[in-house]
């Protein structure tokens with residue numbers, strides 16, 4: 604009797620959290636990772652960011668970022684290929700070409716602002732380097748990520764996940780060598796930028812994958828080790844960094860960790876990244892992962908101005924910076 608009760612409890616739990624345990628030899632096919640793959644590369648992110656600060660010409664990017672010319676050429680090509688940028692003739696006589704954000708690129712704006720809000724809140728001591736003004740309601744605002752369906756703030760602790768049958772895909776070989784372009788505390792692109800600080804955390808492939816396991820309810824060293832097939836020394840090192848960075852804390856007893864309020868808060872930008880990738884990189888495909896409210900209704904994250912509750916596309920925002928370039 605006791606045994607069958609225990610079994611049914613375990614089964615209920617498995618049914619409630621179908622996203623939790625990765626079947627052996629498989630991995631999560633989750634759209635978040637697709638966006639990270641584009642923005643997690645330092646220079647791609649910085650070049651796209653400068654486009655939101657109205658950079659258009661090759662030399663705009665080159666001068667503002669101090670990026671080597673060959674690297675800039677390769678990065679612009681990559682962003683054109685990813686359909687984030689579209690090259691257009693600026694001046695036919697002088698053969699100047701400009702790089703413009705496409706609709707897809709412009710739609711990254713909420714992702715950028717959510718990373719900015721996260722960085723301002725948790726990683727940037729003192730006054731935020733960038734202040735935002737919403738033209739529609741004439742208010743200075745700190746962006747917030749809320750569910751479009753009910754207006755409530757996105758909180759990973761409250762949300763349920765549903766997965767499609769194709770969510771688990773056969774594991775692919777990891778990239779042979781991962782570049783570590785980010786260094787702690789180093790400003791690469793000259794601007795003091797909260798987004799850059801945030802991406803320096805999740806742009807690291809293992810760190811992102813480990814954090815994602817926590818959002819799926821896995822908090823124990825052995826669970827994460829088994830789910831990711833990660834070497835124990837790499838896992839230990841990343842967990843240590845995440846504790847030092849204030850995103851995780853050691854739970855009593857030692858073998859488990861827990862997200863801190865900072866760690867939980869990182870879910871909001873990741874939710875927007877997932878939604879962006881579902882819209883633009885996987886059009887026409889049923890999302891492999893869905894967010895649900897307690898009643899099982901699908902939730903869609905969006906970035907809003909807390910004053911008026913409306914979404915804030917790039918065209919409706921002005922800003923001032925607290926620094927000079």
Ligand SMILES: [Zn+2]
Pocket residue numbers: 737739740741742744908909910911912913
């Ligand atoms: Zn507003």
